[in-house]
Amino acid sequence: MKVKVLSRNPEHYLRETKFDIHKVPRNYDPDLHPFAAAREYIRALNAVKLERVFAKPFVCNLDGHTDSISCISKHPKGLSSLVSGAFDGEIRVWDIPQQVCVRNFTAHDGIVRGISYIPNGNSFTSIGDDKIIKTWNSLRPQFGEEEKPLNSILSKTILYGISHHRRDPIFATCGEVCQIWNESRSEPIKTFQWGVDSLHDITFNPVETTLLASCASDRSVILYDMRDKAPLRKIIMKLRINKLCWNPMEAYIFTCASEENLYSFDTRNLKHPVNIHHDHVDAVTYIDYSPTGREFVSGSYDKTIRIYETDKGHSRDVYHTKRMQRLTCVQWTLDNKYILSGSDEMNIRIWKARASEKLGPLKPRERASLNYSESLKEKYASHPQIRRIKRHRQIPKHIFNAQNVLKAMRQKNKRKEANRRAHSKPGSVPFVPERKNHHVLAEHK
16 A cells, blocks of 8 residues: 655755745746736836835035036046036035035136046146136145145136046147147147137047047037147037037947937937937036946936936936026036036035935845846836836926927927928928938038
């Protein structure tokens, strides 16, 4: 006679210590779990809801300036230092972890137009309306010593922007002309000019370090190469370009902030933009890329900060507060975790780059749970309910109304083109995608 009994090995289900996790046997046969997809969908739905519940991006603010913030500059090698300039000529050096100002002094007569650290971070250079280029020590002066610049250079032209070379002791300024300076000389080593009234922004390429680009008053973007005697190329846009930033990972990609949208260009083909980034309803004043090159942040006169993915046309997140006024500058920190912003009401704000991210160290189980939730949200991202919850944002009423007006204008133009195409001879009115629809008016070489 055969007797069937259950035989279990205690090692398969008992814990070695009371601090271990209980061992749960599981059969992964899909026939035994017919509701696995439904359970995963509910978990993804709960994960995306919790993401919006814990979305609290604001960290802190740094106050102390007595006038609007005009520019900020992050330390090239450290995460705890920040330098800011204001419209009253004052410069302040901040300790970000302590949230205090460690130095403040009047640097220029008039607006501080730009601040840029040198590559090693031992000093920084500032320019202002007084046409003087001043270099300051990053360290605080000794007790009893006055705050004096290490070097001062009087420029013959008005200065509006400054950018430092990534490795060499070379920096570039823009104003009436584009000038290349050496830190050890009081005269520019090279001057570029292309028949424009003024240049209001200039930026070195962080990868191809001999290339730089500037934004001009005639709605143009001009590309330069320090090894040449003349500018390389020039494109004239439909609207004025306020700020330009290079992708830190792709040397040939740059994004410029316009009076209406943001445009990403490939320098190998400047006839039309690679991508157009919408959602701002007023002039975009500043832009900065994340260290990974996959995202960038922009600030606008519509009093909002928006975060974009480089390959998407709409922002993935928007930050705003009741007190925050028009944005003048934004920066993405080097650890890819925070965003710094300066605005007209004299405050510097610190935001999380990912609004629902938990600050501080994570336990292994917490990290595994978050990774699982992210995988589920990515897997079910196309489902209507999850997509609606993930994209929904509360925005101020004036922005909501302005977006509706712009949406109606775009729909009107599309409808007009469709009617013209339908009532014309076949092929006489071709369909033109939005990216190629007269955003670049002219290109010069």
